[in-house]
Amino acid sequence: MVPPGVIEALEAYGRSQVDPQGGHLDAYGGQFEYDAWQAAQGARDAFIHEVSAAGLERGEWATYGAHRLIASVVGPDVKDPEYVDVLDAAVDFLQSTGNWSQWASPLEARRLAER
Numbered sequence: 001m002v003p004p005g006v007i008e009a010l011e012a013y014g015r016s017q018v019d020p021q022g023g024h025l026d027a028y029g030g031q032f033e034y035d036a037w038q039a040a041q042g043a044r045d046a047f048i049h050e051v052s053a054a055g056l057e058r059g060e061w062a063t064y065g066a067h068r069l070i071a072s073v074v075g076p077d078v079k080d081p082e083y084v085d086v087l088d089a090a091v092d093f094l095q096s097t098g099n100w101s102q103w104a105s106p107l108e109a110r111r112l113a114e115r
Contacts, residue, residue, distance in 0.1 A: 001050070002036070003035050005035065006035055007050070007054045009027075010054060010061075011060075011061040012024040012061075013065035013068065014061035014064035014066075015061050016065075017065070033072060037073040040073045040074055047070075051066045051069055051086075052082040052083055059093075060093050061093075063086060064094060067083075067086045067089075068090075070083050070086065088111065091108050095112075
């Protein structure tokens, strides 16, 4: 089970990926990725499911945060259909911000080219 604090912080995590100095995760005390990594150990599929569902439900920055978190703690080559849905939604959101060229990671650019 993913700790509630991880789910609640998905939006802040997404924002922190494009603005690392912005203090978006300060309230979490520097444990965000570690807590998420621990939750994914031994429960990879459940972690992907919970984080994907929460990210898609919350939308925008939370969706982007869900994608980046799964890629960070599970790995960037996840083929799980729920994760691919989050990745696609995150790519679409990132494009809608008008900052694609500044913020897109190689993983996101590759996914856009594949679609």
